[in-house]
Amino acid sequence: MTCEEAKTRMTDYWSRTLGEAGETEFNAHLASCETCRSEVSRVGALWQGLDLLPLEEPSGKVRDRFYEMLGAYRQGLAAAEARPAKRWWTIPAWQMAAAAGLVAVGLGIGYGVRGNGPLFGGAPAEVSQLREEVANMRQLVALSLMQQQSASDRLRGVSWAYRAEPSDREVLGALVSAVNHDANVNVRLAAVDALRRFSASPETGRAALQSLSKQTTPIVQVALIDLLVDLKDPQAAPELRRLSGNETANEGVRQKAQWALERLQ
Amino acid sequence: MAEVSAGKVARLAVLFERYHRPLFRYFVSMNGNREQAEDLVQEVFFRMLRYRTSYDPAQSFTAWMYQIARNAGVDQVRKRGTAQVVDIDTFVDRRAELVSASPGPEESVSRGQDLALLRRAMDQLPEDKREILVLSRFQGMKHEDIAEVLGCEVGTVKVRVYRAIRALEQIYFTLEKEKAS
Numbered sequence: 001m002t003c004e005e006a007k008t009r010m011t012d013y014w015s016r017t018l019g020e021a022g023e024t025e026f027n028a029h030l031a032s033c034e035t036c037r038s039e040v041s042r043v044g045a046l047w048q049g050l051d052l053l054p055l056e057e058p059s060g061k062v063r064d065r066f067y068e069m070l071g072a073y074r075q076g077l078a079a080a081e082a083r084p085a086k087r088w089w090t091i092p093a094w095q096m097a098a099a100a101g102l103v104a105v106g107l108g109i110g111y112g113v114r115g116n117g118p119l120f121g122g123a124p125a126e127v128s129q130l131r132e133e134v135a136n137m138r139q140l141v142a143l144s145l146m147q148q149q150s151a152s153d154r155l156r157g158v159s160w161a162y163r164a165e166p167s168d169r170e171v172l173g174a175l176v177s178a179v180n181h182d183a184n185v186n187v188r189l190a191a192v193d194a195l196r197r198f199s200a201s202p203e204t205g206r207a208a209l210q211s212l213s214k215q216t217t218p219i220v221q222v223a224l225i226d227l228l229v230d231l232k233d234p235q236a237a238p239e240l241r242r243l244s245g246n247e248t249a250n251e252g253v254r255q256k257a258q259w260a261l262e263r264l265q
Numbered sequence: 266m267a268e269v270s271a272g273k274v275a276r277l278a279v280l281f282e283r284y285h286r287p288l289f290r291y292f293v294s295m296n297g298n299r300e301q302a303e304d305l306v307q308e309v310f311f312r313m314l315r316y317r318t319s320y321d322p323a324q325s326f327t328a329w330m331y332q333i334a335r336n337a338g339v340d341q342v343r344k345r346g347t348a349q350v351v352d353i354d355t356f357v358d359r360r361a362e363l364v365s366a367s368p369g370p371e372e373s374v375s376r377g378q379d380l381a382l383l384r385r386a387m388d389q390l391p392e393d394k395r396e397i398l399v400l401s402r403f404q405g406m407k408h409e410d411i412a413e414v415l416g417c418e419v420g421t422v423k424v425r426v427y428r429a430i431r432a433l434e435q436i437y438f439t440l441e442k443e444k445a446s
């Protein structure tokens with residue numbers, strides 16, 4: 001055995017994975033080579049020392065979130081199976097397999113996976129197809145959670161909406177519906193914030209404007225006005241003007257509407 | 266995983282219970298951020314669910330899982346790079362916090378080694394070297410499985426693990442000298 005060969009076997013030697021014959025051979029080299037002997041003991045101590053590093057423990061949140069996702073996914077799947085148009089999971093397994101690998105590479109290239117080259121080969125079109133499917137699954141979880149009884153589940157659903165594609169109209173629709181109809185103020189507020197993710201869609205401004213005319217809770221009205229200002233939606237002006245002049249409206253909301261009008265001009 | 270892939274989605278819970286801690290530790294070792302590591306664990310199980318039909322029962326499950334994990338990690342770096350500008354100082358500070366946290370008695374000196382120093386050395390190790398060391402040493406993965414994850418030959422893995430531990434040794438002794446002076 002040369003020193004070069006010995007070096008590549010050292011980690012196996014320390015881990016006791018060389019096997020009996022391999023170990024005998026390795027020990028024979030050590031007996032005859034002072035350099036490798038000293039290296040094995042010096043670096044080996046460090047190798048063993050790594051065992052003593054304290055282990056990090058995840059918080060309980062990880063488990064909660066996992067089971068929540070699993071539950072939502074199964075429910076969403078059951079609901080989606082009732083809608084034959086959206087059966088994206090019927091894609092043949094080989095195609096999925098290829099695409100799953102592809103998206104992995106697609107994301108890896110140029111972003112710091114070093115030295116190994118692509119794990120799989122493939123065409124960009126399939127990568128984008130796979131991205132779309134991942135988005136569909138996020139959509140499934142978001143939509144399913146937003147329909148739950150408990151407000152905290154619905155809040156979770158809204159936070160999943162941030163992971164949906166900005167062009168996802170179904171998630172946008174669910175958010176708008178939450179802003180308009182959810183019984184819980186926190187869910188409505190969170191949904192207004194999440195609408196920002198969809199700011200590129202012209203529907204977002206339109207929906208926010210419609211919602212503003214229906215809302216009666218001041219804090220949600222203020223959040224919607226902020227959103228309209230951020231969207232720089234000139235069509236918001238008439239509704240804002242009406243609101244700022246409405247004497248039955250909350251004073252804070254009227255001031256906010258006035259402020260927004262100045263901003264939009 | 267074969268069962269999950271065959272449609273028994275609830276079986277994923279078994280895999281979760283078995284692997285979420287090692288995965289979490291992998292991510293913490295790689296990015297030094299517990300919160301992000303927890304997000305990434307979630308993301309990996311999400312993708313496992315999503316890509317479950319791509320799992321080949323003849324393939325090593327851990328290799329498949331770490332392929333997903335690596336790509337989820339890379340994807341997160343990409344998102345941080347574009348969506349929110351990474352505050353590199355915060356990132357480094359967090360790592361430093363992690364390093365200086367709790368030098369308990371068992372950590373102080375053992376076998377003539379300073380574990381706090383060893384941990385700092387690990388953190389200073391270049392990412393690719395740290396990763397291969399984490400996979401082989403902390404995740405207990407076989408060289409064959411690591412080769413599958415990294416997409417290289419088994420022989421290459423052996424050489425790279427060796428180089429990584431040597432690099433760690435150099436950093437460790439540099440830190441030790443600094444400390445002594």
Ligand SMILES: [Zn+2]
Binds near residue numbers: 006034036037
């Ligand atoms: Zn030698």
